[in-house]
Amino acid sequence: MKNVVGFGHASVRIDDPKLVVVLATGGTIAQDGARTATIGVETLLQLSGIDREVECLQLMQVTSPNIRPEHWLVLAEQVAIVAARPDVSGVVITHGTDTLEETAFFLDLTYRGTKPIVIVGAMRPSHSLESDGPLNLRHAIMLARSPEARNRGVLTVLNARVQAARDVTKRHSVDVDAFDSPNIGDVGAIENDKPRVAAPLDALPHFLLPSALPPIPVIYAYAGQEPETLSFLASARPPGLVFAGTGGGSIPDAILPTVQRAAQEGTIVVRSSRTGAGAVARNAEVDDDANGFVAAGTLNPQKARVLLMLCVAAGFDTRRTQEMFAKCSGATEFSTTGATR
Template identity: 45%
Template sequence: MSKQFPQAVRTMLCGFLFMFAAAAVQAQTTAKLPNVTILATGGTIAGTGATSTTTVGYTAATVGVQSLIAAVPEIAKVANVTGEQVFQIASENISDAQWLQLAKRVNVLLAQPNVDGIVITHGTDTLEETAYFLHLTVKSRKPVVLVGSMRPSTALSADGPINLYNAVRLAGTPEAAGRGVLVAMNDQIHSARDVTKANTTTTDTFRTSELGVIGYIQGGKPFFYRNVVRNHTLDTEFDVSKLDALPQVDVAYAYANVGDVAVNALVAAGARGLVHAGVGNGSLPAKTKPALVKARKDGVVIVRASRVGQGIVARNGEANDDELDFVVADTLSPQKARILLMLALTKTTDTKNIQRMFYTY
């Protein structure tokens, strides 16, 4: 026994040393991974359906952030992830106040040295709008990635888990830094400025149809193919840190035989800015134009946009914008023009300055 005891001790010591060495290697590996914070806001990606084949008529925003993370254990191999439930809503209900809350929280987190990137889970209905708002108000070059899904978490072939995994990989990638806020859906990388939801139900709904995606995610690795050239994030003049509310800006939609009812009602309801989603190249219908002209004379800033979805709204094209003192939306959709006008009105009411912003961002 006396001869065996030293051998047993040596075996035990070797076992302890092996465990310590393995723990050290694991700690070193974990330390090398990027630190990504997931901010959850609800949406379909956090939704549940009555059965595994329920892909419409499900309930959005029922699954918490920790459950979302736990459902994709592969994330732990590519990032040190922490989760935070900012709010839990279907995205058609998101408000200006929640945009401000989210932007402020993102800026606080990105200012911390132990946060390398942020992923925001979001409902798809207004994901493009939240993304563009953050694109203009985040004050960091660290990656911010919005992600959602078109199928609830309980559905067969749910797209949420792979979208979330890809978003975390993207947010932890140094090459994603300095590109503004990104959207990661369906293995594609979009710029927040240009992407839109283009289909009611299919998983390839997010598209940048005219200008194109800026990259792809293949095998969990991001590949970039074009840059974002319009100013964003640190290069904008917008600071929401001290804002508690945003100016009221509404959208009036044009169509055949449209009148002035919507414009007059929105102005009467207190709109400080109005985006006219015109037909074609932002044309002004004869029955609507007088109401828009009057609204501008009464101090409401008017932006001419187009409901078409692609192309530049030409200044002094379908209307004499110089004479009317109107602003044109450039290539922004009406819903994104509304966001930029809201932020612009926190700085100025001068239409020449606001037009400069539309050509800058």
């Protein structure tokens, strides 16, 4: 598989019986100044000052723009294997930030256990004097050991903010506080080196891990969009597509017939929004019932694509796919004084 290296293994021995396994995949947290991930997981642990028992596995060394669905499958399989071990209390995954939210959501939809799965990255490379990677990794290991993180689905932690995979998204290109959850808010925090996590969210649908994932394009709406921009649909005929519409998932009149035709020919069309927050409601802006479209709810285009890939791989029709999207919308609230749902 391209960009996937052989498994490596190392252990940092200490006195805490709560074993955390760190699966390293690359990303900025593993960069030493070049635009490639070169720092191994053992070094990352040393830089983080880890002083408790941790087992680590260098699964791959990939910068996050180069993460592909094939990598998700490898990672999900390894997460399931590691989390099933009775001696493991939780799993931490180091990952590049650019596509971290997509990997996190894919794992959330395919992981069936209750042990904490925490994904962590960094906005500053390891050689930087302002590197945020060491602290983020320490926080991730703390969170993976915490009983409060059990049965919470896949979580992310960056800049001491704990967020749920279903809603977390990268909202800034360079700031260390780059991640936000615009629809449900943070679900926890690391305060005084102690993790705090809100009550469990409603369960997401779960999918069996497929052997392969189908190609699903994302089409981005913009002013003046013309049908010619979608000419590839006639020849490619993808099994599904996500339309990142304006506002509440609007599709311009000029290209609506092209999208309608794709749906009629068997492509599952999901309407999402390019705005980055808020929900795309069914039959608002567009008559989904008449056109056979799916409304993405609160899922942004890149996460809608992840869910649609799994729905198509599972053989779901449009109706069943809409049910899956409806189950992925929800709300919660977390504050420093308490957590509520």
